[in-house]
Amino acid sequence: MEARYSIVFYFLMLLALSSAFAFPSKKQYKPCKHLVLYFHDIIYNGKNAGNATSAIVAAPDGANLTILAGQFHFGNVAVFDDPITLDNNLHSKPVGRAQGLYIYDTKNTFTSWLGFTFVLNSTDHQGTINFFGVDLIMVKSRDISVVGGTGNLFMHHGIATIMTDAFEGEVYFRLCVDIKFYECW
């Protein structure tokens, strides 16, 4: 069952990577600030307590907390504290932490609902960015809302375009987050 889903997943993944944007943002507006960051998620599977950066904390009836549920993981809630890096290397020096939750929320495809915060602590940025929206995982690039910022990103609003930069079975994924602020203060 799980194996079949995985095969379907990889197939759709390839398809998605060659497809066009789902909901293109209007192009006429120019961001007042622009950041590209990566974050890295290693989910706890019962054996990787040392490395895991996220954990399943809720699951639908009949499922457990160390194996993602069937039906495209519908109903799984994961809490994460993932390192943020400037490039796509998991081992690069983190510039902050991505913290919050993701929820698999569709029965017939991979989709997750995201509520999370970037806590940035680098020479460039000291502050937080708050994100909210649906991650249409199978779409190459998809937009969520930047609902607020603090610190040196005080009151910033905008759009974040998410791209799956790597995906290794049900162990590791890396997202590229292209953040465009349209309201800067």
Next chain:
Amino acid sequence: MEARYSIVFYFLMLLALSSAFAFPSKKQYKPCKHLVLYFHDIIYNGKNAGNATSAIVAAPDGANLTILAGQFHFGNVAVFDDPITLDNNLHSKPVGRAQGLYIYDTKNTFTSWLGFTFVLNSTDHQGTINFFGVDLIMVKSRDISVVGGTGNLFMHHGIATIMTDAFEGEVYFRLCVDIKFYECW
């Protein structure tokens, strides 16, 4: 116990339907865009796997995942992927999906905390709308925040007025969402 709550619920429901607005929005502002949409929720109860559009994924100590908890369901977290329609008919062609979570969060009345997204995919709208707020279920009409939009609702902000359009025991509910955007781009 459950039965008693249900009776109280229906009674309060009637009361609510005849009552006035809880927190009326200021009337002097005119929306720059206006949408009225419905969404339909069928909660999983252990027997309706085929039809259910939502599932209880977390519950307080002592409760389970196929029966909503006592004490006004306090502590129940449900994940949903509900069809959105233009009218109040569950069987109308969906124009998108409402995805996210609702959390029953009061011990002495029915109230839920909502974090969810409308993923719209129709000829009129290609994009997402992000909602956040408390749903005072027993009040006829109540307001939550529209914290962002993407696609052709890029950077939109506003207020959504929610009304319970139908409620059938603990099996089905339908919400009417009257979305008024006050910041359009």
Next chain:
Amino acid sequence: MEARYSIVFYFLMLLALSSAFAFPSKKQYKPCKHLVLYFHDIIYNGKNAGNATSAIVAAPDGANLTILAGQFHFGNVAVFDDPITLDNNLHSKPVGRAQGLYIYDTKNTFTSWLGFTFVLNSTDHQGTINFFGVDLIMVKSRDISVVGGTGNLFMHHGIATIMTDAFEGEVYFRLCVDIKFYECW
């Protein structure tokens, strides 16, 4: 194990209370509205059903719902319905309820991710305020986003500075929330 964490916690707490701000907001902007409110959280521990205002509803693998998990409670999700007061007295007349969820989301310090709403019902304020962000618990004062308001706080946006005003073991905490609106309508 739990005891050791508690000692570490109190030590860090003292440290934090004497430290400077984490991410100071820009000082040049003056709020168009300003509110200071307190809310009070009593977590359910299996014995305090009458007084408890919050409950653990999700936990990582191996943990339960009446004791906060080890590793700085990483993965615990709590649903709350807490009284809001104008001063720091739990027994003062509430002016509303703080409703939503907090999620402990770091393995090596105390941090929580917050999504919640103030439902205000007083002579001064009739409406809701929606909050979103990471609460860096060990930092004296930390900022989250105010992502929207309704009622007489219609469409308000801003920043909330959170301070731990009291902390009594794993039974009770009180937060002071200093809300500065920079967009008023």
